[in-house]
Amino acid sequence: MAPTQSKPVALGSAAARARTIRGIISQLTSMYLRNRTRITQAVYITLFVGLISRIRNALADQKPSRKRSEKAATAPISEDDEDGGSAKGELNREFVRSLMRLLRIVVPGWKTKETRLLISHSFFLVLRTLLSVKVAEMDGAIVKALIKGNGREFMRRLMWWMLIAVPATFTNSMLNYHQSELALNYRTRLTQYIHDRYLSELTFYGISALDDRIKNPDQLIAVDVTKFCNSLSELYSSLAKPVLDMVSASNPDQRRPPANEQTRPSIL
Numbered sequence: 001m002a003p004t005q006s007k008p009v010a011l012g013s014a015a016a017r018a019r020t021i022r023g024i025i026s027q028l029t030s031m032y033l034r035n036r037t038r039i040t041q042a043v044y045i046t047l048f049v050g051l052i053s054r055i056r057n058a059l060a061d062q063k064p065s066r067k068r069s070e071k072a073a074t075a076p077i078s079e080d081d082e083d084g085g086s087a088k089g090e091l092n093r094e095f096v097r098s099l100m101r102l103l104r105i106v107v108p109g110w111k112t113k114e115t116r117l118l119i120s121h122s123f124f125l126v127l128r129t130l131l132s133v134k135v136a137e138m139d140g141a142i143v144k145a146l147i148k149g150n151g152r153e154f155m156r157r158l159m160w161w162m163l164i165a166v167p168a169t170f171t172n173s174m175l176n177y178h179q180s181e182l183a184l185n186y187r188t189r190l191t192q193y194i195h196d197r198y199l200s201e202l203t204f205y206g207i208s209a210l211d212d213r214i215k216n217p218d219q220l221i222a223v224d225v226t227k228f229c230n231s232l233s234e235l236y237s238s239l240a241k242p243v244l245d246m247v248s249a250s251n252p253d254q255r256r257p258p259a260n261e262q263t264r265p266s267i268l
Helices: 002-034 036-060 062-074 079-084 093-106 113-148 151-163 165-198 203-210 217-249
Strands: none
Touching (some): 113 165
C-alpha cells in the first residue's frame, strides 16, 4: 500500500520541480529581453577596453624593443645568430607605419581594380551576414513547427531552408573568389614594386655581394611576398565579418518575440 502512495508523491514533486525550472528560465529570459540593449553595450565596452589595453601594452614595449634592435644592429653578428637567430615581429608604431606603406603600394588609388574588388567583397560580406540572420530565423521556425507537431508547416519551412542554401553557397564561393583575386593582385603589384627597386642601380649586386644581412633575397621575394599577400587578403574578411555580426546583433529594429511567448535568447 505504501509504494502505491509514494508514486503520486514522487510524480507531484517532479512536476513541481519542472514548473520551478520553467519559471526560473522564463524569468531569466524576460530579464534578458528587457535589458538586452544594456547587456550588448556592456559587452561592446568590455571588448573595446580590452583592445585599448592590448594596444597600450604593445606601444609601451616599443621603446625597449627599439633599444634592443639598435643594440643588436651595432653589435657584431656571431655565428649562432647567423645560423638560427631571427628577429621577432612586434605590434608597434613601426609595424603600423610599414603596413600602411605596403597598403599604399598594393592599393595605389581609388580607381584601381583592387578598390573595385574590395567594394564587391564588402557587398558579399554584407550579403553573407544577412543570409546568416535569415537562416537563423528559419532554424527557429523549423524547430517551432517540429515542437508543435505541425508536419505540413515543418516540411514547408524545411523546403525553404534547403532553397536558401543555393544563394548561401554562391555567396561563400564569391567570397573565396574575391579573396584569391585580391591576393593575386596584391602579389602582382608588390612583386613589381620590389623588382623595380631590386633591379635598378645595381641594388641586387649590393645585396648579394656587398651586404650579407639579407639571406637569399630571391627566395624572400618569391615566398614571403606570397605569404604576406595571402594573409593581407584574409585580414579584411577576418576583421569585417565580426564587425558586421556585431552590428547585426545590436540592431534595435530587429523583430522581438512577444513577452508572453517563451523564447530562447540569442548570444547577444
